Amino acid sequence: MLQPKKTKFKKYRKGRLQTHSSSLTKLQYGVVGLKSLESCRITGAQIEAVRQNINRKLKRRGKIWINIFPDLPVTSKPSEIRMGKGKGSVDHWVAKVSAGKVLFEVLGPKEQILVKALKSAANKLPIKTYILKK
Numbered sequence: 571m572l573q574p575k576k577t578k579f580k581k582y583r584k585g586r587l588q589t590h591s592s593s594l595t596k597l598q599y600g601v602v603g604l605k606s607l608e609s610c611r612i613t614g615a616q617i618e619a620v621r622q623n624i625n626r627k628l629k630r631r632g633k634i635w636i637n638i639f640p641d642l643p644v645t646s647k648p649s650e651i652r653m654g655k656g657k658g659s660v661d662h663w664v665a666k667v668s669a670g671k672v673l674f675e676v677l678g679p680k681e682q683i684l685v686k687a688l689k690s691a692a693n694k695l696p697i698k699t700y701i702l703k704k
Contacts, residue, residue: 571613571614571615571618571640571662571663572614572617572618572639572640572663573614573640573663574639574640574641574663577641577643580643580660581643581645581657581660582642582643585642585666587609587610587611587666587667587668588609588666588668588669589609589668589669590668590669590670591606591668591669591670591671593671594637594671594672595670595671595672596672597672597675597702597704598635598637598672598675599635599675599677600633600634600635600675600676600677600704601676601677601678601681601684601703601704602675602676602677602681602684602685602688602701602702602703602704603672603673603674603675603676603688603701603702604672604673604674604675604688604691604692604699604700604701604702605670605671605672605673605699605700605701605702606667606668606669606670606671606673606697606698606699606700607669607670607697607698607699607700608669608697608698609666609667609668609669610667610696610697611642611644611664611665611666611667612638612640612664612665612667612673612695612696612697613640613662613663613664613665614640614662614663614664614665615662616694616695616696617636617638617640617665619694620673620674620691620694620695621634621636621674623687623690623691623694624674624676624687624688624691627683627686627687627690627691628676628678628683628684628687631678631679632676632677632678632679632683632684632687633676633677633678634674634675634676635674635675635676636673636674637671637672637673637674637675638665638667638671638673639665640662640663640664640665641663641665642663642664642665642666643660643662643663644660644661644662644663644664645657645658645659645660645661646658646659646661647659667697672702673695673699674688674691676688681703685701685703688701689701
């Protein structure tokens with residue numbers, strides 16, 4: 571799945587989610603976009619599932635821009651392991667998403683097809699989203 575090639579540190583602290591986004595709140599490249607209404611952490615697998623879903627609906631005739639990238643490692647310890655003995659190993663990678671950020675942008679032949687593709691893709695995400703038109 572999606573993950574960075576190299577990071578400064580192997581493991582990071584959890585941190586906090588921003589309530590509202592100040593960057594990428596409007597469409598930059600595409601005609602129709604998917605905007606988040608909640609703050610959340612989205613995994614690399616979820617981003618990949620959305621990308622595949624949009625590609626299937628567009629039948630590879632449109633162009634997709636993904637404005638988020640999973641660059642934060644999430645660690646977990648194996649089940650049935652006692653407490654202590656340090657932090658667990660990296661399990662998966664997530665992207666921090668704040669409310670109001672445009673996650674995906676699409677450009678294609680017909681606006682109806684684009685909206686339909688983004689509606690089906692929104693079902694793959696764990697947050698409420700809004701379809702934005704230019």
